[in-house]
Amino acid sequence: MQPDFEQRLISAIQPIRHFFLAQCIEFAMSSGLLTRLSEPSPTDVDGLAKDLNLHPERLTGLLRYLEGEGIVTDSEGVPAITAKGRELLEFRPWYELLIGGYGATLRELPEVMADRKRFASRNGTMVGLGSCGMSRFDAVPLVKRLITRLPEPPSALVDLGCGDGTFLLDLCEGGSPGIGVDPTAGSIDNARRAAAERGMSDQVSFVNATAEDYMAQVKAEAVGAPCFVTAFSLQEVLEQQGRGATVEVVRTALASAPGAHLAIVEVDHRPLDPAVLRHGLGNAYYNPYYFLHRITEQRLETRGFWEELIAEAGGYVVACLTTAPEVDSTGLELGFLVRGH
Known part of the structure; x- marks a missing residue:
């Protein structure tokens, strides 16, 4: 066994880590979880599960995972979103397009x-x-600039x-x-x-x-x-x-x-x-x-x-x-x- 095997393994499976992470982030966004965690009224896992119609044990598993990735804190108490999680929410449309819109697309490659x-x-x-959410940052301002060129x-x-x-x-x-x-x-x-x-x-x-x-x-x-x-x-x-x-x-x-x-x-x-x-x-x-x-x-x-x-x-x-x-x-x-x- 080569002495650097573990380090090479960690590097090689980073795409797998990010595959799982992107899927879970998109679900946390589309289910309303991250938005709920960013609101000023905190609640425990049971309260979150009831609000979002999720099973509390499985929600706990997801929150633990997201805590491990630095997106939430206190996954088993009163969960809260981190600064990293809030930053992700700003770019929600990219997750909606590429993961929500095309998430199953690559499964059809064969x-x-x-x-x-x-x-x-x-x-x-x-x-x-x-696409429409992303366009607020790029295409909408672009088209507005084009419209100003109309006679x-x-x-x-x-x-x-x-x-x-x-x-x-x-x-x-x-x-x-x-x-x-x-x-x-x-x-x-x-x-x-x-x-x-x-x-x-x-x-x-x-x-x-x-x-x-x-x-x-x-x-x-x-x-x-x-x-x-x-x-x-x-x-x-x-x-x-x-x-x-x-x-x-x-x-x-x-x-x-x-x-x-x-x-x-x-x-x-x-x-x-x-x-x-x-x-x-x-x-x-x-x-x-x-x-x-x-x-x-x-x-x-x-x-x-x-x-x-x-x-x-x-x-x-x-x-x-x-x-x-x-x-x-x-x-x-x-x-x-x-x-x-």
């Missing part, structure tokens, strides 16, 4: 890796929830692939009317609930449909200048319906009314770029993000690809921006403001 025609499944509702305020914002609706609701807070479109019924239910909670149900409506189906029934308007928004949704049309259908979605949006614009947010596909792989966020987030999009029914492409597709659809790029560097300095998330010729 099937999908052998057959290009098969795709791994995902939890569309959780993907939408996580006049849009007559309406139409979000194609709206997820849980919070992305569109954030964009419409200034008073713009909005329409959200998404193919996942659970996401539309969440969106309507969110609009009601924010008192915006009369201002923003939601439609359960795919982007291509919705755009197929859009009639050209003689007045008004809507701004359509596709944040990470054209990649789905591209893989599921092909390039021609994607071009048609863009073309229809730009032809819907004189002065209509389209704000597109996509991720530049640069999986082997050394600058990406050396970047902390590139390695921690975009590297797994790239792989997940290879095995699920989505297709990432390069900036040049999207610029060519926009031109094919009869549009031109008014502006191309990326995220604020204090949030994401990779420059991989691209926002295009597009208008028809």
